[in-house]
Amino acid sequence: MPGLDRQNDGEHGHDLKLENREGLFICNGCKELGFGNCYKCPRVGFCNYVLHVGRISEGRTPLSNPLFKNCKFQFYQKNPLTVAPACRICALDIQGRMYHCSKRKYSLHPYCATLHTTITLPGSDMKIKLRRGTKFNFFKSKCLKCGKRNRSSGNVQCLSYVSSDDNLCYHVACMKEACRDNFVRGYFRPGILSNERSKFLALKNLAPKVELSSVGRTSEVLLIRFLKLVVFAILGVPFDLIAPLFQPSGS
Numbered sequence: 001m002p003g004l005d006r007q008n009d010g011e012h013g014h015d016l017k018l019e020n021r022e023g024l025f026i027c028n029g030c031k032e033l034g035f036g037n038c039y040k041c042p043r044v045g046f047c048n049y050v051l052h053v054g055r056i057s058e059g060r061t062p063l064s065n066p067l068f069k070n071c072k073f074q075f076y077q078k079n080p081l082t083v084a085p086a087c088r089i090c091a092l093d094i095q096g097r098m099y100h101c102s103k104r105k106y107s108l109h110p111y112c113a114t115l116h117t118t119i120t121l122p123g124s125d126m127k128i129k130l131r132r133g134t135k136f137n138f139f140k141s142k143c144l145k146c147g148k149r150n151r152s153s154g155n156v157q158c159l160s161y162v163s164s165d166d167n168l169c170y171h172v173a174c175m176k177e178a179c180r181d182n183f184v185r186g187y188f189r190p191g192i193l194s195n196e197r198s199k200f201l202a203l204k205n206l207a208p209k210v211e212l213s214s215v216g217r218t219s220e221v222l223l224i225r226f227l228k229l230v231v232f233a234i235l236g237v238p239f240d241l242i243a244p245l246f247q248p249s250g251s
Contacts (some may be wrong), residue, residue, distance in 0.1 A: 031096040118130070133150055
């Protein structure tokens with residue numbers, strides 16, 4: 001019987017070993033970015049299979065989500081539908097394991113299903129909330145990544161993280177794409193961001209619609225705090241891993 005440090009998810013042929021990884025990884029179960037504790041195949045050099053820790057233990061109890069009233073989401077290791085559905089939070093297609101509510105026909109990425117609806121940065125009064133824009137309640141601001149207020153896939157609208165003053169907005173899908181892009185480029189790996197050029201490019205990728213040098217010092221600090229919160233919300237990455245990215249140049 002596997003111990004707590006070894007598990008088998010029923011899909012992979014080898015027992016998986018619990019380990020703590022520095023930096024990010026792509027989960028073989030949900031196909032999403034992950035960080036830190038994970039279950040990984042110990043056959044180093046032969047197999048790179050890795051899972052979020054939660055992807056093994058999920059599924060025993062239906063999940064409730066405050067954003068979707070009257071929904072009970074059941075965890076599925078394999079898509080029970082005939083097509084790849086769009087996640088009701090990020091509006092991106094679900095390529096791996098998923099949560100699905102058979103009553104409302106809603107589907108969620110496993111990680112999207114557990115996103116915090118409200119986050120506050122320690123030592124700051126800034127707060128961000130996960131919100132859905134409607135035709136009666138448009139956001140004042142446009143997404144810092146794509147420059148649009150709304151982003152959707154078919155009839156599924158992407159949710160956004162919005163600052164408490166409603167002046168800063170970032171689509172969940174856009175941040176997921178930006179984080180994956182920065183991961184592929186190597187910017188979200190330990191030790192990489194000590195290079196000022198890499199730091200500039202990583203920030204530019206997160207907020208391409210903003211010229212940091214032109215927004216003013218106060219506005220830049222608020223923008224950095226907002227980006228830091230959204231990156232943390234999407235990745236769950238400890239602040240110290242990506243802290244160098246958010247340190248003003250010359251500090």
